[in-house]
Amino acid sequence: MTKQHANWSPYDNNGGTCVAIAGSDYCVIAADTRMSTGYSILTRDYSKIHKLADKAVLSSSGFQADVKALQKVLKSRHLVYQHQHNKQMSCPAMAQLLSNTLYFKRFFPYYAFNVLGGLDEQGKGCVFTYDAVGSYEKVGYSAQGSGSTLIMPFLDNQLKSPSPLLLPAQDAITPLSEPEAVDLVKTVFASATERDIYTGDKLEIMILKADGIRTEVMELRKD
Amino acid sequence: MKLDTSGFETSMPTIGFGSSNDMLDGFSTVPSFDLPRTTDFDGFQKEAVQMVKPAKGTTTLAFIFKEGVMVAADSRASMGGYISSQSVKKIIEINPYMLGTMAGGAADCQFWHRNLGIKCRLHELANKRRISVSGASKLLANMLYSYRGMGLSVGTMIAGWDETGPGLYYVDNEGGRLKGDRFSVGSGSPYAYGVLDSGYKFDMSVEEASELARRSIYHATFRDGASGGVASVYHVGPNGWKKLSGDDVGELHYHYYPVPPSTAEQVMEEAAAE
Numbered sequence: 246m247t248k249q250h251a252n253w254s255p256y257d258n259n260g261g262t263c264v265a266i267a268g269s270d271y272c273v274i275a276a277d278t279r280m281s282t283g284y285s286i287l288t289r290d291y292s293k294i295h296k297l298a299d300k301a302v303l304s305s306s307g308f309q310a311d312v313k314a315l316q317k318v319l320k321s322r323h324l325v326y327q328h329q330h331n332k333q334m335s336c337p338a339m340a341q342l343l344s345n346t347l348y349f350k351r352f353f354p355y356y357a358f359n360v361l362g363g364l365d366e367q368g369k370g371c372v373f374t375y376d377a378v379g380s381y382e383k384v385g386y387s388a389q390g391s392g393s394t395l396i397m398p399f400l401d402n403q404l405k406s407p408s409p410l411l412l413p414a415q416d417a418i419t420p421l422s423e424p425e426a427v428d429l430v431k432t433v434f435a436s437a438t439e440r441d442i443y444t445g446d447k448l449e450i451m452i453l454k455a456d457g458i459r460t461e462v463m464e465l466r467k468d
Numbered sequence: 469m470k471l472d473t474s475g476f477e478t479s480m481p482t483i484g485f486g487s488s489n490d491m492l493d494g495f496s497t498v499p500s501f502d503l504p505r506t507t508d509f510d511g512f513q514k515e516a517v518q519m520v521k522p523a524k525g526t527t528t529l530a531f532i533f534k535e536g537v538m539v540a541a542d543s544r545a546s547m548g549g550y551i552s553s554q555s556v557k558k559i560i561e562i563n564p565y566m567l568g569t570m571a572g573g574a575a576d577c578q579f580w581h582r583n584l585g586i587k588c589r590l591h592e593l594a595n596k597r598r599i600s601v602s603g604a605s606k607l608l609a610n611m612l613y614s615y616r617g618m619g620l621s622v623g624t625m626i627a628g629w630d631e632t633g634p635g636l637y638y639v640d641n642e643g644g645r646l647k648g649d650r651f652s653v654g655s656g657s658p659y660a661y662g663v664l665d666s667g668y669k670f671d672m673s674v675e676e677a678s679e680l681a682r683r684s685i686y687h688a689t690f691r692d693g694a695s696g697g698v699a700s701v702y703h704v705g706p707n708g709w710k711k712l713s714g715d716d717v718g719e720l721h722y723h724y725y726p727v728p729p730s731t732a733e734q735v736m737e738e739a740a741a742e
Contacts, residue, residue, distance in 0.1 A: 251506070348579045352513065352618060353504040374553075380545075380574030382553060394550060408555040410543050410698040412714035 256308050256356045257282055260443025261293055262392035263304035264430055265362035266404070267370030267385050271423045271454045274362040275430045276304045277392075277438070277465060278447040289446035289467065296458065298323055301339040301363040302451055306390030307377070308356035315355050318346055336363030340373040340381060347379030354378050358389040368455050383409070392437035392444040399433055427452065431463055438465045513619040525694020527656030527685055528558055528569040529664060530625045530636055532649035535674050537627040537634045537704040539567050540681035542656065542689050542717070543697030545574055554697040563588055565708040566604060566628035571653040572621035572641065580622060584608050601628040601635030605645055613643025623653045629704050656688030656695035663687045674703055678712045686724065689717040 263276040276293035279286060294304045295316050303319070305312040322342060326334050334342070340361055347355055359375040374387035386404050388396040407415035421429065430450055438445045448463040506512045528541040541558035544551060558570040560581040568584065570577035587607050591599040599607075605626040612622060622641040629635070638646045638653065650668065652660040663684040672680070678701050685699040700714045715723075 250511075251508075255504075344575075344578070348575055350502050351575070351579075351620075353502050376547075376552070376575060378573070378575035380578050382556060384553075384555070408543065408698045408714070408716065410555055410557065410700050410714045411716065412700075412711055 256311075258307060258356070258391075259287070259309045260391045261306040262388065262390035262396065262434070262437055262441065262444045263293055263306050263358075263360045264388045264396060264400075264433060265304060265360045265372040265374075265386065266400075266421070266426045266430065267362065267372040268421060268423060268426055269370065270364075270368055271426070271452060272302075272362040272364060272370035272372065273423070273426045273430055273450060273452050274302050274304050274360070275434065275448060275450040276306070276390075277434060277444045278449055279443065279445050280309060281443050284442075286446075292449055294449055294451050296451075297339055297361075298333045298336075298363075300365075300453065301334065301336040301361060302453060302458070303343070303359060303361050304389075305357045305359045307358045311355040312357045315346065315357055315359075319343060322346070335366050336361070336371050336373075337365055337383075339363070340371075340383070343373075343375065344379040344381045347375065347377070351378055358393075360387050360389050362451075363453055364455060370453075388433075390444075392434075392441040395437045395440055396433045399436070400429075403429060423452065423454075427461065434463075434465060510617075525656075525692070526558060526571045526654035527652070527660050527688035527692060527695040528571050528625065528654050529652035529657070529660050529681065529684055530569060530627045531651070531664065531668065531677075531681070532634045532636050533668075533670055533672050533677050535672075535677065535703070535705065536629060537567075537636055538677045538681045538701065539569060539625070539627050539704065539709075540685045540699060540701040541569055542685055542695040542699055544689075544695055546694050551696075556697070559700055559702055561709065562604070562626075562628075563598075565598065565630070565704065566601065566626065567702055567704060567709050568608075569625045569627075569653065571623040576620045576622045576641070577624060580608065580611060580620075581624070583611070598630065600630040600632065601626055601637060602630075602632075602647075604628070605635075605637035605639050609639045609643055609645035612639065612641050616641070616643050625651050625653060627704055629706055629708070634704065652684070654688075654695065656685075656692035659688040659691045660684040674705075674712075678703060682713060682715065682720070683724070686717050686720045690721065 260281040261277050265274045278291055280288045280291040296302050354377050361373040365371045372384050372387050373381050374384050375381045385406050386400050434448045445465045446467055448465050450461040452459045525546045530539040543556050545553040545556040560568045562568050562585045568581045588599045588604050620641040624639050626637045638651045667680045681701045682699050689695040698714050699717050701712045702709050703712050
């Protein structure tokens with residue numbers, strides 16, 4: 246008798262794309278609001294962006310149930326941190342916490358492709374990009390999700406900055422101003438929506454600056 | 469099989485509130501890896517690994533010579549055919565006198581090297597002296613051995629300078645640990661070995677050795693599609709490690725093999741000069 250294989254998988258992919266761009270004193274985090282399963286759309290109005298701390302915002306695509314679970318773990322760890330240290334977690338600290346949380350489930354991974362955006366201790370924008378099991382890297386910009394292969398090459402073309410590994414060191418922050426960065430994000434999503442079936446409906450953009458967070462919403466194609 | 473979970477011990481004290489304190493449940497007890505409850509663990513791991521597709525494909529190398537240890541690596545991370553990053557740090561600074569290289573699964577290498585750094589620091593505090601390269605590599609090898617067969621992918625070299633002089637060990641996810649004075653790990657390693665072995669002499673100066681290391685990485689990135697980005701070179705001496713160079717391999721190509729100006733360009737240059 247042939248070996249029976251599991252007909253049920255604990256994972257599903259709800260699609261969607263997330264992008265983040267770091268600036269000299271701001272960070273832009275954006276994601277579409279379409280949630281799909283297979284060829285069906287579950288909802289056109291699902292936010293993939295979650296504020297974890299004042300200066301750290303997480304955007305995740307992939308399996309939204311795992312994303313929700315991951316978010317809950319991070320939120321509660323942050324609360325405990327606040328009680329113990331009497332301050333909010335900084336973005337680099339949250340970045341390492343997220344990496345460890347993801348690796349904690351190395352043998353039964355969170356199917357979540359994350360981008361963490363925020364401001365570092367000096368007030369400069371920072372973006373951290375992750376794989377599903379927690380390897381992470383500080384970058385100037387990143388895209389994750391179903392439209393990432395469409396968006397990343399374009400962001401490389403527009404924003405590619407000298408690698409942080411070069412010696413003598415050169416800055417990885419984009420030279421764009423905040424309105425230019427927001428405009429760029431709108432442009433890339435409009436293009437990604439054209440060619441990726443899982444991206445579309447609405448675009449939610451969060452702009453983080455030292456004085457607070459601002460949100461913008463833009464309509465995308467709904468087909 | 470007793471899994472080594474010391475990496476997950478939190479500094480939070482256990483709180484004896486009983487089961488009413490839901491928020492802290494799960495943090496105060498000794499944590500362990502979440503394991504899926506399936507009948508076919510290996511098959512599930514295989515599928516999970518396929519889904520996650522850890523970053524593979526790399527070139528790293530390290531060698532011992534008269535002046536210490538030279539460590540070099542590329543910076544490309546690939547997921548299947550997609551280049552997920554051109555700026556990955558594959559040389560990990562465990563502490564000011566020890567380096568680790570990363571090959572295989574990016575998350576596995578990052579996590580276990582960070583964990584190793586913590587263990588080395590605890591050793592220093594407990595024993596009032598620095599840990600040896602031999603000791604650090606053994607700690608890592610033992611940790612990885614306890615997860616043998618579970619799908620970790622780690623091919624790393626621990627390079628450092630301790631009381632016995634320069635030290636270099638190769639450690640992998642099977643729990644294997646080899647002492648040696650020349651290693652290269654990754655998909656680009658055959659190409660790197662070719663250049664490294666033919667140019668190696670024990671009595672090299674730091675400049676010659678760093679140029680050899682850089683050249684070896686460059687040649688590997690030239691021929692191996694899974695290697696590329698920036699070639700970083702580090703030197704570990706008696707006073708610790710120091711980063712010597714970080715060069716984009718695309719630019720290194722024209723540095724090593726400059727394009728001679730063609731006849732038409734030469735004529736135009738002469739015409740402009742007149």
